[in-house]
Amino acid sequence: MVQEVVAVRNLKKSFKGFQAVKDVSFTVNKNDVFGFLGPNGAGKSTSLRCMLSLIKEDSGEISLFGKSMRSNRGEVLSKIGSIIEKPDFYKYLSAYKNLELLARISGTTVSKSAINDILEFVGLEGRENHRFRTFSHGMKQRLGIAQALMHNPELIILDEPTTGLDPQGIVDIRNLILRLSKEQGKTVILSSHQLSEIEMIANRLVIINKGKTLIEGSVNELLNTSQMVVRFQLDDSQRGIKLLQSDFNIEAKLNASEQELELEIAKIRIADVAECFVKNGLRIYSIEQKRKLEDYFIKMIQDV
Amino acid sequence: MLLKNTINELIKIIAKPRSYIGFGALTLLIGIILLAMKADGKSFISFVTASFEQTLSFNGEILNGNLMAFIILQMLIIHVPLLVALVTGDLVSGEAAMGTLRMMATKPISRSAILGSKLLAGAIYTFLLTLWMAIMAYGVGQWMFGSGDLIVLNNDGLVIIPGDDILWRYLYGFGLAYLALLAIASMSICFSVFSDNSIGPIVSTMSVIILFTIIGSLDVASFHSIQPFLLTTHMSAWRSLFEMPIPSPEIFNSIYILLAHIAAFTIIALWKFNRKDINT
Secondary structure, three states, rough: OOOOEEEEEEEEEEEEEEEEEEEEEEEOOOOOOEEOOOOOOOHHHHHHHHHOOOOOOOOEEEEEEEEOOOOOHHHOOOOOEEEOOOOOOOOOOOOHHHHHHHHOOOOOOOHHHHHHHHHOOOOOOOOOOEHHOHHHOHHHHHHHHHHHEEEEEEEEEOOOOOOOOOHHHHHHHHHHHHHHOOOOOOOOEEEEOHHHHHHHHOEEEEEEEOOEEEEEHHHHHHHHOEEEEEEEOOOOOHHHHHHHHHHHHOOOEEEEOOOEEEEEEEEHHHHHHHHHHOOOOOEEEEEEEEOOHHHHHHHHHHHH | HHHHHHHHHHHHHHHOOOHHHHHHHHHHHHHHHHHHHHHHHOOOOOOOHHHHHHOOOOOOOOOOOHHHHHHHHHOOOHHHHHHHHHHHHHHHHHHHHHHHHHHHHOOOOOOHHHHHHHHHHHHHHHHHHHHHHHHHHHHHHHHHHOOOOOEEEEEEEEEOOOOOOOOOHHHHHHHHHHHHHHHHHHHHHHHHHOOOOOOOHHHHHHHHHHHHHHHHHOHHHHHHHOOOOHHHHHHOHHHHHHHHOHHHHHHHHHHHHHHHHHHHHHHHHHHHHHOOOOOO
């Protein structure tokens, strides 16, 4: 049976006459890696801040672990680890001291060894005694994740955790989230502009725009992942287009650079297409899956 | 949770360089006053006592540690609020500006406990600053100038207090000064709750002190009704302990008014902080 961890219903919040969140609703189930998407100014951070009681909603219901946040704040927050917007720590304190301070008010007992373990888990071993002000952006993000995890929360809320990270940092954070979900069974809410990241790791998502929920559902259902958009780079793209038309009845088109042909195809037929190209003497330089979430996301927010 | 976070707040105060500005400034200011008086104090005292020399003759050392403590306390009680506000005014707004308030507020600690621990830590810091002022002014003063009778010029005239009747007056005097500084601390923490930058509450606190001092010193009829209730009016309540006889009702009145200020600022701060949207 699916266990509901987060239920947000008809959330509204305005600031001095500006309605930042007009009507946001979504549900997060246990063990979900839940993508929370929207363009800048869509109301993502405001919604997350309401969920964590950083700001008070004007109306709507927020239920976490089946309990109202407002009346069970302490109990609920002890089960949540979060980074909202960016991890901010005391610049004049070391990484270890920063975690120790936050551990003291985390609602559970966090031992010294647990703090050291979590620093090792996020790849900051050996840097525990370095002051926060000396950390690079990537290290700050890692420390932010460490503080979110150190009290072993059931729900982890990460708001733009990969912002400003280098490619290796993005991969590291992605792998970390996957480990948390698959190995430790955590529920993760992930707000990000990196749509490819969301597509790769989220199982469910919500898209909000202009303060309203546009759509919510499973990634597979929304993106129809049995169908894929694939790009082939061939030595003769025009012949490839003709072969696809004649042998598979598929309309393919050249992409903007006219170097690759792009087609939508069932996942199980990709190998057949590749075999056909080879049998007909075409050289395949690359086959690449085009992520669909980006197109889907743009279509959704343009339709509003 | 309140005590745990108070420990956190004290660790932060200890680790912040600005926390030492107050101690450094007090050491420097009091050190300069003491050294200057040591070098040139006799001519200063002669200048002050010149008008009495026709009617009184002074035996013994007027310039002693007790007089030095009195002079220093009188000079600094108006300036120390800035040193207090420098730290206490930053307790909430500084964290809001830094973003760490957001990190704290997502932990299972109530808003009241967060602010309560900051108030407690602010009170401890203010106490330590007052204690340091006492050590420097009285302790070092006694060491440099020795003890003796204290001659104080009050509104009612010259008061001479025997040397063995002074220490307890200073203990209570610094206690009253602490209460006045605690009222300043609670005011700056209150302002700090309303702000998201650390400069605003410090400037606001000093502005209020300057404004209240001006209102308190102006002999304007319309101000007479509010002057007895101004915080600054009671910042010099400690001086009453050096009168003969001691005007106890006036002192208790000052204590009640200072406590009322502390209570009012604390209640306003708690009310606001529990409703504050943390957007930084």
